[in-house]
Amino acid sequence: xxxxxxxxIHAQQITDGVIxxxxxxxxxxxxxxxxxxxxxxxxxxPARLVIDLGEVPYxxxxxxxxxxxxxxxxxxxxxxxxxxxxxxxxxxxxxxARLDMVFTIVGSVEEATAL
Amino acid sequence: xxxxxxxxxxxxxxxxxPRFLAATRALVGSVAQRIGFNACQCGxxxxxVDEAMCNVITHGYDRRDDGKLWLNLWPLDTPPGIKVVVExxxxxxxxxxxxxxxxxxxxxxxxxxxxxxxIMDEVTYERRRDRGMRLTMIKHLHPSPEVxxxxxxxxxxxxxxx
Numbered sequence: 541x542x543x544x545x546x547x548x549i550h551a552q553q554i555t556d557g558v559i560x561x562x563x564x565x566x567x568x569x570x571x572x573x574x575x576x577x578x579x580x581x582x583x584x585x586p587a588r589l590v591i592d593l594g595e596v597p598y599x600x601x602x603x604x605x606x607x608x609x610x611x612x613x614x615x616x617x618x619x620x621x622x623x624x625x626x627x628x629x630x631x632x633x634x635x636x637a638r639l640d641m642v643f644t645i646v647g648s649v650e651e652a653t654a655l
Numbered sequence: 656x657x658x659x660x661x662x663x664x665x666x667x668x669x670x671x672x673p674r675f676l677a678a679t680r681a682l683v684g685s686v687a688q689r690i691g692f693n694a695c696q697c698g699x700x701x702x703x704v705d706e707a708m709c710n711v712i713t714h715g716y717d718r719r720d721d722g723k724l725w726l727n728l729w730p731l732d733t734p735p736g737i738k739v740v741v742e743x744x745x746x747x748x749x750x751x752x753x754x755x756x757x758x759x760x761x762x763x764x765x766x767x768x769x770x771x772x773x774i775m776d777e778v779t780y781e782r783r784r785d786r787g788m789r790l791t792m793i794k795h796l797h798p799s800p801e802v803x804x805x806x807x808x809x810x811x812x813x814x815x816x817x
Contacts, residue, residue: 546677565677567673567676567677567705567709568673568676568709568712568713569673569674569676569677598680598698600676600702600705600706600709601706601709601764601766601767601770602709604766605763605764605766606763608761608762608763609763612761612762612763629695629698632695632698632699633702633770636769636770636773636774637758637766637769637770638758639761642761
């Protein structure tokens with residue numbers, strides 16, 4: 541588990557990959573921690589990387605940029621990156637940035653692991 | 656004693672330290688709520704201000720943590736709404752060069768200006784007289800028919816582009 545002042549990130553191994561679960565608000569103060577954690581996980585080249593955002597009540601564009609970078613790394617390495625459990629407030633920034641159609645976004649971790 | 660008409664109702668001075676952005680968002684959201692914005696609008700206005708301050712910290716001050724920022728908030732009466740002014744002492748740039756980027760170019764970063772313009776009804780960047788920049792953002796509580804028409808045509812245009 542990694543922890544910044546206001547953000548915790550838990551990683552859970554699953555059969556074909558990893559579930560990453562950030563808990564807390566993701567803004568400029570802690571996006572670097574998420575980026576570092578994502579890089580460590582993506583270095584293992586998991587077939588599936590689920591980022592469960594169910595406990596992320598807020599995200600700004602620095603968090604979104606981190607996820608865009610992770611998506612690009614995943615595409616290059618043939619890994620599948622799925623965002624799950626996104627709260628409405630967080631989904632709205634993806635919609636504003638027109639990224640909701642770029643990412644694979646599902647309602648729950650169960651859906652993400654069943655895809 | 657009445658408040659001088661030109662002075663903001665709320666004025667916050669802070670250093671360019673991202674760890675305090677959450678407190679700023681809470682303040683802005685709380686003021687917006689008192690003006691009458693709903694929870695969704697309060698969240699969006701807070702996001703726009705967060706993006707504005709992030710841009711100052713990241714681009715204006717190159718992530719130095721000793722730069723000064725001022726956040727000024729005014730409730731507006733006619734039409735009702737909120738005016739937010741973010742000022743800094745960071746390096747000055749040509750206001751015309753601050754443009755949203757092409758969203759079809761999927762890449763990390765550069766979304767802040769787009770988000771601010773998408774959320775707020777009026778957005779103006781200008782140089783301060785001596786040093787730094789000033790960003791003025793206005794969000795109306797009930798958009799005028801002109802603003803609604805503009806929003807509709809923008810949305811339609813975006814759909815066509817997609």
